[in-house]
């Protein structure tokens with residue numbers, strides 16, 4: 613009795629874990645293009661030079677890109693993945709993070725509102741929230757702060773710039789946007 617109970621529990625655990633590991637393992641071998649994570653006719657309204665711009669207030673170096681767009685514009689999932697964080701941060705304001713199958717985190721900050729919760733799976737292009745200027749962006753016009761963070765260190769990217777060890781983790785979205 614006890615043995616079969618343990619066995620079925622183990623079976624259930626494997627049924628959940630194996631697809632997750634399979635998905636996140638196999639993801640490493642496929643290139644999933646990233647889309648610009650806001651809806652609109654001119655979503656390329658961002659300055660690619662804003663990535664790794666030094667002296668960016670309390671955050672130090674600017675570790676992402678800012679996409680300026682009217683308040684309430686839909687923020688979109690740049691790729692498909694699992695929402696691993698959704699909440700309110702001092703600097704980021706209303707923020708969320710999506711983990712993709714290539715072990716990269718997609719971080720969205722200064723949202724007016726979030727449309728997804730931690731634990732949800734989002735598909736590329738689906739609405740994850742509305743653009744705003746929450747957190748330390750209150751004094752600035754509404755924009756989406758978007759960071760792309762590799763959980764697997766990219767050792768070749770160590771370059772000698774300010775806070776440069778973090779460049780092994782923070783990728784420039786401009787290099788991946790399709």
Ligand SMILES: [Zn+2]
Nearest residue numbers: 676677678757
């Ligand atoms: Zn920013």
